[in-house]
Amino acid sequence: MDDRDRPLRAILFDRDDTLVVDVPYNGDPDRVSPMPTAADALRLVRARGLRTGVVSNQSGIARGILSADDVRRVNARVDEVLGPFDVWRFCPHGPDDGCACRKPRPGLVLSAADALGFAPAQLAVIGDIGADMGAAAAAGARAVLVPTARTLPDEIAAAPRVAPDLAAAVALLLGEPVPEGRAAS
Template sequence: MGSSDFAPPRAVLFDRDGTLVRDVPYNGNPALVDPFPQAAAVLQELRSRGIRTGVISNQSGLARGLLTPAQVQAVNARVEELLGPFDVWEICPHSAEDGCPCRKPAPGMIHSACARLGLRPADTAVIGDIGADVEAAAAAGARGVLVPTSVTRPEEAAAATLVAADLAGAVDLLLGSP
């Protein structure tokens, strides 16, 4: 199935750390938020086409006591200040051991974001940097695009249906651009 075989998504949900901004483990400091160079332009392109945007982010630092909700909110506010307003934010505050339905690769945050946006998962896409991001998309019935980084394991890239070299390439795949 080529990129021209489906309509562009009505919403794109992004992983936060390692996808929109450089990953700073358990970051509670807004001053350390550093967007990837293409992030602002990619988001502006989507918004200009009327495509809604959102963030889905595992934040196990909350469950582990390494972050407070206020710190996570402050970092997210800084992301939004630098990259513009998102239509929806979904944060999983649980650790991997909690067995919650929201933590990626589970589809809970995608289902919740879609419900809040009034869209079906089939009308949305997820862009992330690790296997859990695209696995969550598949589990929800959304399209997933993997943008590998230095932390992406080779087997995650091999298992992903759609892989792009960078954020702009991921959006081009979803929009059916060359």
């Protein structure tokens, strides 16, 4: 069986502006607020028996704005509000550091796939910017873009699949009907 034909086993989510409202360089767990439809989307994923994970660039660490412990505390709050997630991976590097983990490179997705025990082709990534789509493609995973105000038009045009919100993105990946009024492409 070709890896692309393998059944979906897990969905990896970007954190900021995908699962939770983006608070730039957030180090305060009290500022965590779920994105609309996030709880419903995750209920559906878990009801279908799929594993979940989060893959997130956190350049605030490299910039000296946040510590890794700050990021872990915020992630723990996301786990309390929307979790638990089976795997967490974050890149602490800056855009110019040349690491293998910073999206759009595949390192975070590959590391999460390894931790979950699945081939990357058995995973999907849902995110809000082109870097999320690039990381999924580079790793060999499926991807769905959920645009926000900061998503660039070129990123939307280049995305393999686009959904208006997280619940619609999950429905699209699972072959479920997309809720009325929330068309996906």
